[in-house]
Amino acid sequence: MPPKKKEDDQNLPQKEKALFKQLVKQYENRQLKAALKTANTILKKFPDHGETISMKGLTLGGMDGRKEEAYELVKLGLEKNAKSHVCWHVSGLLHRQDKNYKQAIKCYQNALNIDTENQQIMRDLALLQKTRHRLLELKPSQKQHWIGFAVAQHLNKDYETALKIIDSMEDSMEPPETKWEASEIVLYRSMILFESGNYAAILKLLEDKRDTVLDKLAWWETKAKCFVALNQMEEAQQAYLNLFKENPENRNFLLGYVQTAGFAINSWTEKIPVAHRDGIVKLLTELTTQVPKSHAVERVLLDVSYGDVFVDRLSAFVKLYLRRTIPSLFSALKSLYFDSEKVALMTKLFVSWEASLKNNKFPDEDVVESPSTYLWMLMLKSAHLYRQEQYQGALEAIEQAIEHTPTVEMIYILKGRILKHLGKREEAWAAVDKARLLDTADRYLNNRAAKYHLRNNKVKEAEQTASLFIASHDDTPACNTLVDMQCMWYEIEEGDAFHRMGDVITAMKKWLLVDKHFLDIEEDQFDFHSYCLRKCTLRAYIDLLRFQRRSHGHKFYFRAAVRIVRGYLEIFDALEKGDDLHAKVIGKKKDEANPADETQKASKGKSKGKARVKDSDDEDEEDTEARAAAKAQEYNMHVATEDPLGAADRFVDSLQRFHPGLAETHILASELYLRQKKPLLVLKCLTAGFKIDPTSDALKNVRGRLEEQVKSAELPQALKAAVTSQLLKLAV
Helix, strand or coil, X not given: CCCCCCHHHHCCCHHHHHHHHHHHHHHHCCCHHHHHHHHHHHXXXXXXXXXXXXXXXXXXHCCCCCHHHHHHXXXXXXXXXXXXXXXXXXXXXXXXXXXXXXXXXXXXXXXXXXXXXXXXXXXXHXXXXXCHHXXXXXXXXXXXXXXXXXXXXXXXXXXXXXXXXXXXXXXXXXXXXXXXXXHHHHHHHHHHHHHHCCHHHHHHHHHHCCCCCCCHHHHHHHHHHHHHHCCCHHHHHHHHHHHHHHCCCCHHHHHHHHHCCCCCCCCCCCCCXXXXXXXXXXXXHHHHHXXXXXXXXXXXXXXXXXXXXXXXXXXXXXXXXXXXXXXCHHHHCHHHHHCHHHHHHHXXXXXXXXXXXXXXXXXXXXXXXXXXXXXXXXXXXXXXXXXXXXXXXHHHHHHHHHHHXXXXXXXXXXXXXXXXXXXXXXXXXXXXHHXXXXXXXXXXXXXXXXXXXXXXXXXXXXXXXXXXXXXXXXXXXXXXXXXXXXXXXXXXXXXXXXXXXXXXXXXXXXXXXXXXXXXXXXXXXXXXXXXXXXXXXXXXXXXXHHHHHHHHHCHHXXXXXXXXXXXXXXXXXXXXXXXXXXXXXXXXXXXXXXXXXXXXXXXXXXXXXXXXXXXXXXXXXXXXXXXXXXXXXXXXXXXXXCCHHHHHHHHHHHHHHHCCCCHHHHHHHHHHHHHCCCHHHHHHHHHHHHXXXXXXXXXXXXXXXXXXXXXXXXXXXXXXXXXXXXXXXXXX
């Protein structure tokens, strides 16, 4: 009997074809163990079937610790059947999982060369490049292909084409299935028209489709913006008034209402011109009669009023908080401390209140107040002095409050903050931990206690405290769960703790986790592409895409990036001196039982214990060990000690892109470029930095070091002269 041809090995009988379809379905439903068993069943009879080998590899790719084996199997599947679009598609999916988008695109394109009209492959490829038009040509009966193509043109700023596509879709397709979908399409059309500058068309569209639009806030807000753009201020003011009545705590609507009344202010915290003060106060006072329950108006009046009017408003505002013992009072007044005139008036008022409330009465009032009002007055006095950086006086006031009533949690939180600024970290932690013990069911107090543990370099105790509110599974260490939760403040504080203890390598690993989170957030948006098009949540989808472009400007990323750049500069300087930073970490583990090492050992011990329980099932034991190893590897971020300056480049680029107005950005960039011996870039950073902060000692230090570097470096004479000339100008 002649041997089977190679092509025959790739054709499965009906029974195995059904199993293969089951395998695909199991993978799509994330039933990975079942999918693996199904694949093995097929491969027992047909060990050379390329598509099954590839699917087995893709299944393993979804399991922790099996990625290397997954790539080997997918590669083997392609070797067995390079003419299969399934094998190429699977290879693309595996590469996409690892964010290797260029290779994924190549695999998808090879798959499409074999099966030119496969819509699933096209949809996957559309997530990485433009194939929306081709999808629409292949399947014009599906609404999401029309919408996807319209969104692509919109993002490409081809507004006219985007609108024509929506028109064609509405003419050729059946009406929307739900009222919500019809409403969203109208509002999305208005979004495109607004960005194209056709404001009059938007107003007509919104009036014609008034009954169709369900999101009335979006309807009014769009109209208000169009009225402003068309300089129709009376109509705009009425629109913002309607919006504010619907949401009386939205300060943006309130700001729009005031701006359209003819007052040119950009925010409530800026210094209001004297000529505008009385007019704005009068306007907002009248508004309180139309929206009497708005807390936002009462608070904004404190920002815009001055003199006796401010004192009267402040008195009414603060008394309500004191009588009701509302803790947010201390943060509600925060923005007022930027104005020295208001601080002086507040000091005078609070001093008179404190003296009078000792007798449980406000000045010029006969009503007897509760003793808790005096307690809150003492806390307000302490917070008032704290805001003015009079920490010793603030501490004395808070001690009075503790003596009055020692069982209020917020007293100890405020005391901890004051002690932190006095440099008494141990006492600060003790105060905050006492607040936690007064109410062990309060997550906020627990988080504050964990943070102060870290600030006192007690990493292990911080993890134990944080774990009280973490529901961990399979004996997972609390630190791993915090990483899964993307708890960035904890990782930044933990990194700071390790850095203070001299362990810069472990500190860097903690800070780099924040960078990992932002990359994960970017990767996670792939799950929303097809969903948003299918559900027609188009405005939210566009906002998501635009947020992603600016996500690295977030305050947590900024804090982490600054620390990462400083860490890499420190590593570079240490290596230049011949210091072995890894040896320092190892020495610390031996001598001081580094908390990071203890956590890792505990994780490994628990994983091994888990495996011993499952000795009867070898496969489960292997899975458990592989999962534990994969998690340890995932959380063990790589610190580029082989090229610290090159690794710092990416973070400096982000800082320069999103925070060019901060002197800190230019200080770090100049420090990096100075070490890279790029004098022109250092000079550029110095010039930008001195424009922001002409008195910065850090910039002056870099300027002096650059001058010395240029003198001693072998550079063209013309370059030396140019740099020296600019440095002389900066020295003036």
